[in-house]
Amino acid sequence: MALLRKELEVLAAKMMDGSISPVEQHRLNEWLDEQMVKDSYELETSFATDAEDLRRRMLVRILEVAQPVKAGKGLKSPFVWWSSAAAAVIILVLGGIWFFDGRLQTENDQIKSVHADDIAPGGNSAVLTMADGSKVELSRKQNGIVIAGDVRYADGSAVLASRVENQESKDQTNSTEAVAWELMSITTPKGGTYQITLPDGSEVWLNAASTLKYPSRFSGSERVVELIGEAYFSIRESVKKGIGEKDKNSTKIPFKVMSAGQTVEVLGTEFNITAYPDETAIITTLIKGSVQLCGDAAGTKVSLIPNEQGVFFNGNITKEKVDVSTAIAWKEGFFAFDGLPPETAFAQLGRWYDMDVSYQGNIPQVGFFGIIERSKPLGTILKVLEKSGVKFKVMQEHGRNQLVVISE
Template identity: 35%
Template sequence: MRNERAVFLYEKYIKNDLSAEEQLEWDNLGLDLDNDQVFQKLVDSFWDSKNEDVPGMDATHVSNVEAYILAQPQPEPKYEKPLIKKLWTRIAVAASFLTVIGTSLYFYTSKPANNIDRTLSQAKDIDPASNKAYLTLSNGKRISLTDASNGNIAEQTNVQITKTADGQLVYTIAENKSGSSSRLEYNTIETPNGGRYEIALPDGTHVWMNAASSLKYPASFASLKERRVELQGEAYFQVAKDKQHPFIVKTAQQEVKVLGTRFNINSYGDGPDVKTTLLEGSVNVSNLNGKNSKILIPGQQAVVKGDDIKIGEADLDQALSWKNGDFVFNGEDLKAVMRQIARWYDVEVEYKGEVDVSGIVSAFPRNKKLSQLLKALEASQNVHFKIEGRRILVMP
């Protein structure tokens, strides 16, 4: 797309004057443009329109784009080009999504920045989650994958475990030179609060693990009729196709059986239910309490609660936001939001007084510091935060 076309669409966007066809073109802008100069020119236009009275501008509509920028402290001079260039890709993607779900964003506010409590900026800030995990082998040996050097980190019966340069754990089946049968061994990988990790299982299945999660799996599937793993917490699975050996994910409340597909399971113990979201293929979700099962098709989500299974249309942006590097809230209450924040930033949350905030609809990048996210919440919700070490005090 030519630079002039991009700027033309942007100028119509901030005036809320896009046709249906132009709106679709604008929504796809972040995927079509790879020229940083275009991004910078659009961002320059954003700050100009924000600081000047632009006739016909719809401030509520503009808040879709402002969401990410306003969550950052405005630098001096009025913008800092390197920071904005890094943020623009996420701004464009967020605009596409938030245009669909509405404009009631808690990141857009007319409150002056100096009205936000200084205790957040003065406190020692907390970094987001990073590649942190522990691998427990079948013999009980526990390995910190954060500290382990790249390369071969362990060997089991006919299996070599390697840590790659990008922090991924990979299992490789070695040749059984002795000709003897392999002994069945189980490993467990755990991510702590403030951690995440990616693993390639022996069958080629890729698993992305969210914070505070664990996965137990065989070191080799070679002698097994089915590929069974056990999950606590949240993970995204991209299962290697093998019609002869079904892949089964067991949690405390359900089992999900697949042949080859992509799906996400959220099964944190502090939540009221277990959610399975399907992107590709087909899965059979069985409720271990109610002894009933349902089949999902792509775009659907199964919610297991008690002895019931409910099937509905999935909000894919929300379900996969953690894997895509974002927080996406679509109607959550504050305590549900704070549970996610606690796991991602490895903090404790304490409530002081009655705090009743619900219907939060917004998005925020997960690679930002804790204070930036809390400032964005404070700016528009009837809530106040104070950081004390690794504890967040939540007050009306």
């Protein structure tokens, strides 16, 4: 494996200051292994008695051998330079144990390759957090829960033996105070998805690595939930009855979804929100009905009609016409790559297959196209994406899967 001179310097410096990633560490290890096969290097055992001193000496030596050769002094061959650099950063091998970056590691602890077809897709998985902070791991054999006084699975079987505390008999005029103490949440991990039917009958489908915070019952003049991640909402219209024979004063109760500086307000509609913390924008896609987007800081308001998508970025909201089937494909069990930027596509894979994503080289400047079932193993997905000219390798360290995207 070849490493450019500058790249070797960068990797060595990262190793010594502790900022090197597992994937970068693996690349440096591979290069060193190759050099050790070509030549034999020895270091005094006292050289490695102090981790900090070892780091300092290795960095100094690399910088020494990496200096350009002056004219008139003769040129070193590439092999000579690489051998010198290898000697500068060589790992101390004693009794089958590698002393590296201040740690003792056996060969079994090193990063190992993983066959992509062995990485299974995600499935039903979520954790329910009750008002008192207690947590319940929901059944993977079920696909959703219903909040209606008590908590049950979609098939009617009980999740909890005890009922969620009911405050129907209390006069609650302040909705914020009413729900604060009985706030609950449902969280899906990477590789997880789950459905929840809220107390008002509205339905929410959570994508992987997402959290929905909601009250155990809605009361007052509005229904408010908070979303981190991605979810599809199907909101049921709710009416607060007025006083009088014909209920002339009846009013519709709005439903609000709060997400990192944006509020979506609806009455009865279907829409999708993507609001992951590691992404720069919040994307709202309207399927049915109408919604109003509000930027909490600036107070900007934008209304959407079906087949429109709103993008909240840096406090501003823009909108455009879109094919909504792409935005909600995940809910139907598909990845929809319709010219999707690589970083967005790989982030989706990382969340669904529960793995970290890193890049070897530059981030590919290509668009991905295709519709693929999310039920397929990772290897199937990668074979499709490789048609765009991007290469991959899958590795594992300490039980954690990593997708390495390789580009020129």
